[in-house]
Amino acid sequence: MHMLARGLPIVLLSFVALPALAATMPVPSITILAPAAGSNVATSEIPVAVATKDFSVECTHVGQPGAPGRGHIHAMVDGTSMAVMTNVYCSKQFTISGEGLQPGKHILAVILATDAHDNASMPAEVTFTYQPQSPQPLPAPAESGKPSLTILSPGNGARVGKTFDLKVAVSNFQLSCDLEGRPNIAGYGHLHVFVTQSGVTDKPSWAPKMSMEPMSSSMKGESPMAGEMKMMSMVGMIGMPCATTIPVDLSQWHTGKAKIVVMFANNDHEPTMGVAAAAVTVIVR
Ligand SMILES: [Cu+2]
Known part of the structure; x- marks a missing residue:
């Protein structure tokens, strides 16, 4: 690649x-x-x-x-x-x-x-x-079993402040931010965290009116920016972290119900197959 x-x-x-x-x-x-x-x-x-x-x-x-x-x-x-x-x-x-x-x-x-x-x-x-002194090669695949992801905290229905730590348990999956954007490696990836909240994320997303076309016709068969734009229109995504304790800051969000969804993503940011997303609904105070 x-x-x-x-x-x-x-x-x-x-x-x-x-x-x-x-x-x-x-x-x-x-x-x-x-x-x-x-x-x-x-x-x-x-x-x-x-x-x-x-x-x-x-x-x-x-x-x-x-x-x-x-x-x-x-x-x-x-x-x-x-x-x-x-x-x-x-x-x-x-x-x-x-x-x-x-x-x-x-x-x-x-x-x-x-x-x-x-x-x-x-x-x-x-x-x-x-030209680094010692180049770091990609790690070897680390597949060791079925990956799993659960949310430890906050609990479903919990009342939380506008800032809180989201804690997840991860098994059979190595979290790495350093590998984001690199070739996919079995057993490696990171987290995608989404927040949805009525009155916030159900509003239409704003974007500047720019049309983007690849100039080179030879690139049209690949996945140029037009494709990226569609994928990247991701209302709700608050981050792509690689730790099991994730600080969440909802200070610019409303009080009331918010749904937190966490999922595994491969290095290329596509969802990791075969692993269910974890979700909790919290009450933001
Ligand atoms: Cu990602």
Whole structure:
């Protein structure tokens, strides 16, 4: 996958803002400050810094239908599809793990995303050379039995504050954020956490009116941004964590009932087959 991706130019996209949108609000933008174009990254982790315009980067509203000028960052290595997304980021500085990344040239792409994970800007991209002292190979498959996932806390029907820890029990499944966006490995993945709440997530999701078409017809058969956009319109998703204790912040959500759903996802963010999602309904005070 990396060999293939390294040899291909990143998918070029054209973005057309509708005149009405352009007239009423600035279209946010993102640029990459680090790594610098053509630079060498010698650390095992890749430090990333971005600058944004007309956009507030935060995650307290993540998962909600979204609003103009606010949201988070999606980053992808060697592609633009969700399969190579390394995570969602809530600040303008973050690191991307080098685990499983072969030394050599790679392309980092970042894009602003609405709270509902729709694209909110044009992407920015940079080519860099990854030259760590000791490259970390992908782990061997860790399949050891049927994976299972349960929510330990809060209990179903529990009253919770606006911030609380979600605790899960995981067996036969290795949680790794470092492997997000890398090739799938049996027995490895991470969690997807969703919140649904009446009066919040049942509102239509907001997204800037941008149409995105792959410029290269040779890429049309693959899974370019058009496909990603559809997958990434995920109202309710509040995070892609890799720990069994997950801090949840619903301070920007309503009081009352909220449903919390947790599921396993493979490195490519597709749901892990054969494992039921775990869910509880809580009362937010
Ligand atoms: Cu994911």
